[in-house]
Structure formats: C-alpha cells, structure tokens
Amino acid sequence: MNKLYKYFVNAIDIVNNIMKKRVVEGSTVVDATIGNGHDTNLLASLVGNEGKVYGFDIQEDAINSTRIKLEKNNLDNRVRLIKDSHEYIQKYINEKVDFIIFNLGYLPGGHHSITTKSDSTIKAVEKSLELLNNNGILLIVVYPGHSSGKIEKEKIDDYLKLLNQKEFTVLKFDFINQINHPPILYGIEKKSN
16 A cells, blocks of 8 residues: 655645655756855755756855865765855856745754844845746745734735735645744746736
C-alpha cells in the first residue's frame, strides 16, 4: 500500500515543496531573508550551475553561517550573499527573477530584538514584484507570534489585498485550527501580460 503524502504539514514544508516544483536549473532566484541559510542552500541546489541565487540579510552571523553551509555543499559559486536590507533589492539586482522567498521574523538562535520590520518588508515586496518575471512566484512566511510579526502580518495582508488581480494572483495559507500563532504563508504569482 502506498504511503500518502501530507501536503499541509506547516508553512515551511509547503514553501519547500513549491520551491522544488517551481525552481529549475538555470533559474534566477532571491532569498530575501537568508537567516540560517536553509532556503538559500536549497535554492542553490535547485538552480544548477547555470542558475543564480541572490541572498540578503542585515546580520553578519546570518551571512557567515550561510556561506559555511554553501561552501560545505560546493554551492557557493551560484550564490551572491548581500549584507544589506532586502528593501534595497533593486540596488543589487538589475535582471528579472523567477522566484523570491521572504522568511520573516528574527534569526533562529539570534537575538529576538533584531527582526524584519513591516515598512522595509513592504518596500522590498513592492520592488520584488517589479523584478519578477511573468509567471514568477513570490512567497512570504510571516510569524505573527511576536509583536513585530503581528504588525508585519497585518501590514502585508493589507498591502497584498490591494494588488491588481489582473496582474497578480494572491493566496494565503493560514492554519486556522492550530494553537500558538503558527506561521502564515502568502503566495503571489505574477500573471503573463
């Protein structure tokens, strides 16, 4: 008997499944919040030798731990790590991209007072949508279990509701029967013109 696959385990599993289906060899992608480098590492493995990953974080610890993971897996030649806020994405990227991931909040294992902020995140999302190729996908994981995460969730929700449905398809995965404020996943797909 075949074992059934669980599709709705949590937001991170859904993100990983979408990445594995959407990102192909030769893709140009962005990890807008590299954190401990898990998404960056997966993206680098998926884009292949011809692809490219841009990774952003404001914390030196995040850049260093991600660099170590990438070097260990011989994937560092595909990735450009950028120590700056994702709100300045267009300062570093002047080409269209296929996929962008934002995993918001604070650095796991880091200081909880250093978090992504709603104002810079909204600016980054707005600029990211401009960089997306037609049919490109942008994913945002929000953690509403802490005060800045709750504010970020409200602001992102408000912003995404206003996107023109003729240009973007927007969805929200919200685990409504789970306790302790589980992460919420937003997905945006840019439509073809």
